[in-house]
Amino acid sequence: MTAVEHCAVKITGSGEKTIVFLHGYGCDSGMWCKVAPAFENDFRVITYDLMGYGKSATEHYDPVRYASLDGHVDDLVAILDELRLKDVIAVGHSVSAMTIGLAAKRRPDLIDRLVMICPSPSYANDGDYVGGFEKQDLLGLLDILDVNYLGWARDMAPLIMGVPDRPALGEELTESFCQTDPDIARHFAKVTFLFDHREDVKMITQPTLVLQCRDDALVPPTVWTWLMDNMQNADHVILDATGHCPHVSYPEATTEALVEFVRPRVVS
Amino acid sequence: MTEAIAFGIDPDLWPCGLVVMNETGQIELTNATLREWLGIDPSDQCQSLRFVDVLSRAGRIYFETHLRPLLLMNGHFAEISIDIERSDGTRFGVFMNGRATLINGRMINAHFCVFKNEQRRSFERELVAKRRESDEFRSLVRSSPQAIVSVDRDLIIHAWNPAAEDLFGYTEAEAIGERFDSLLVTPEDQETMADDLLHIATGETLRSEAVQLHKDGRLLHVEKSIAAINDKTQEYSGFVAIFSDISARKASEAKIQVLLEEINHRSKNLLSVVQVIARQTWRLYKGADFFSAFNNRIASLTSNQDMLISSKGSNVDLESLAHAQFAHLIDPEDPQVVISGPAVHLSKSVTQAIGMAIFELVTNAAKYGALSKEAGAVTLSWKINDMPSPMLEMSWIETDGPPVIVPTRKGFGYQVTGPLLEGVTSGQTSREYATEGFRWTLKAPLDRLTQ
Incomplete structure (x- = not known):
């Protein structure tokens, strides 16, 4: 099985240039449904489910491989290689902002521009660095995950994988949004919230758009400041939006900022 | 709330917490029950707070990564177990349902109702602890x-x-x-x-x-x-x-048992050999000469044993190997013993086995056989038979000894002169308890001995 199949890669739109969207922690590629279509006229648009989420081949979720973001970086690199793509624009939300950053560092030939939506290189406070959370808070998330399966039951797994030729499929998929194997959710929560990628983001040289929401419970302004001070080649845009998922709650504003960034630069 | 009151429904009377959150996440309305739980002034509608501000920090992450997207995509969520946090940092657990008012995919506001579940919470914690315990136990068993x-x-x-x-x-x-x-x-x-x-x-x-x-x-x-x-x-x-x-342990136990038997056999043998040496030396030497002759014989016994036991054997000529096995008992020129045969250069791997077999034969002869009597004699001879392929044929013949007794059991000595030797040399042994004296032979392919 290829990485393209593993991660349920969806290719839409057409254009010289490709944009690949990576969803963040919590849900799946359905998160992009209000933003990605806006790019289909001018770009080849790729969305996919991170391993363990959505319609990915969760039976291949290997806790060792995905014990750090490297496993997800491997997947992104493999997908782009399998599709023979170079110089794509990578858009990553939340934790996936770090995934695309790591991939851009490892394989500069694959990614020539990055968009990081609500990124935080490290959620845990550390000395002068204010990530917004104490380690204890972050571990508390694991307790919440332990008691909230969001309707997940192992019997439902086949439904979530999707069975073609079934009329009720669309409805089921909507219902399955955000449903994740609790063990995987717990594991990925650790990878997402307990790692420190501050040194990694300093190494990104490609032009990067950093989109933050003016009020995000997960990413305090101290983190914006840190990113502004430490990233080599980044534009920082603060959206007049609240929450951690502007592409879901404020799709127009998010799309507008993205369009502005990806539009071919015209020499004035 | 005026509208609701107009319908005769006073939200403050409901025994559950009610909250309305606006599009940006700010609290718009709360009911008295929730405010009481939060320890907030009854007249304060909490409008200065974001909804996430009344959640624990971990709860905020969960809300922003799971629940808010669910409201936006599905329009609702239900039965979420989460902690509400008061401004003083104390918490209480609730079950929460949420429903969004969506217009064209845009969330205008969201309604939440929360039920205190402190009692159920402890049960829930127990379940989680059990689950973790059983996960741990499972991995313990698997590993x-x-x-x-x-x-x-x-x-x-x-x-x-x-x-x-x-x-x-x-x-x-x-x-x-x-x-x-x-x-x-x-x-x-x-x-x-x-x-x-x-x-x-x-x-x-x-x-x-x-x-x-x-x-x-x-x-x-x-x-x-x-x-x-x-x-x-x-x-x-x-x-x-x-x-x-425990098969490895069983095998090594068996090996130890064999070794113990071997040690026992060898020590008894050596002691009787020493007795024989003393007796024979006494026949020829007396006084100070006895001690020096006895010492020499014991020393030659020791060095031969060292050579045989040490696995680091060296290439040895068959004739000198054979002589060495007798050295502690009799002078090489003693007419009691005749050793003869063509030169055969033994390889390291067989030297020990052949030496030990001859030593065993010598010991037996000295204890019970021809060498226990003054008139008795032993002939150890060998030849190479070239047909069909070169074979060493070695024979041990005792004559003029005491009456031959057929042993009743096959001990370690039998192993050393029989199966063990056959194994190492790929040869065949035979023994015959003839009236005129004990006989023993070994036939083995020469190339196995000299490689």
């Missing part, structure tokens, strides 16, 4: 180097860990659902097992060494421990058996 098998009261196997796969050769899929006794218990042990089960059912834990069957039919030496599993009503519902492989 155990000991084979762990759980069996129900009808002897059907229910659990079979990877170590059991390794030990018994059946995969988990093959073993589960099969009968424990037909898979692992030898026919001889079936009866004992029925008896054992009666003891186990009474709560006894059985620990013993046992022999179990491998998938391929061979027998495995194991150490087993079997204990009953009781259900919630303390009724016997089966047992769990733990096996560790």
Whole structure:
């Protein structure tokens, strides 16, 4: 099985240039449904489910491989290689902002521009660095995950994988949004919230758009400041939006900022 | 709330917390129940707070990564267990349902109702603790180097860990659902097992060494421990058996036993050899001469033993090897012993075995055979027979000794002059307890001896 199949890669739109969207922690590629279509006229648009989420081949979720973001970086690199793509624009939300950053560092030939939506290189406070959370808070998330399966039951797994030729499929998929194997959710929560990628983001040289929401419970302004001070080649845009998922709650504003960034630069 | 009151429904009377959140996440309305739980002034509608501000920090992450997207995509969520946090940092657990008012995919506001679930929460924590415990236990069983098998009261196997796969050769899929006794218990042990089960059912834990069957039919030496599993009503519902492989230990125990027998044999032999040396030396030497001759003979015995025992043997000529085996007993020119044969250069690997065999023959002859009498004689000779391929034919012939007695048991000496030697040299030995004297022969392919 290829990485393209593993991660349920969806290719839409057409254009010289490709944009690949990576969803963040919590849900799946359905998160992009209000933003990605806006790019289909001018770009080849790729969305996919991170391993363990959505319609990915969760039976291949290997806790060792995905014990750090490297496993997800491997997947992104493999997908782009399998599709023979170079110089794509990578858009990553939340934790996936770090995934695309790591991939851009490892394989500069694959990614020539990055968009990081609500990124935080490290959620845990550390000395002068204010990530917004104490380690204890972050571990508390694991307790919440332990008691909230969001309707997940192992019997439902086949439904979530999707069975073609079934009329009720669309409805089921909507219902399955955000449903994740609790063990995987717990594991990925650790990878997402307990790692420190501050040194990694300093190494990104490609032009990067950093989109933050003016009020995000997960990413305090101290983190914006840190990113502004430490990233080599980044534009920082603060959206007049609240929450951690502007592409879901404020799709127009998010799309507008993205369009502005990806539009071919015209020499004035 | 005015509208609601107009309908005769006063939200403040409801025994659950009610909250309305606006599009940006700010609190718009709360009811009195929630404000009371939060310890907030009844007149304060909390409009200065974001909804996430009344959640624990971990709860905020969960809300922003799961619940808000769910509201936006699905329009609702239900039965979420989450902590609400007061401004002083204290918390209480609630169940929460949420519903969004969506217009064109845009969330205008969201309504939440929360139910305190402190009591259920402790039960929930217990469940989580149990789940973690059982996860830990499962990984403990899976990673155990000991084979762990759980069996129900009808002897059907229910659990079979990877170590059991390794030990018994059946995969988990093959073993589960099969009968424990037909898979692992030898026919001889079936009866004992029925008896054992009666003891186990009474709560006894059985620990013993046992022999179990491998998938391929061979027998495995194991150490087993079997204990009953009781259900919630303390009724016997089966047992769990733990096996560790002790075949290596058994093999080394057997090896030690052989070594002990060998040591015992050799020490007794050496002591009788020393007696023989003393007796024979006394025949020829007296006084100070006796001591020096005796010492010389003991020294030559020691050096020959060193050479034979040491595995670092060296290439040796057969004739000098043979002489060395007699050196402690008689002078090489003694007419009692004739050693003759063509030059054969023995390889390291066979030197020890042939030397030990000759030493054994010499010792026996000195203790019971021809060399125990003054008139007795021994001829050790060999030749090479080239047909069909070069063979060494060595013979030991005793004459004029005491009457020959056929030994009643085959001891270590028999091994050294028989099977062990045959194994090392790929040869054949024979022995004959003839009236005129004991005879022994070895025939072995020359290339095996001189390589």
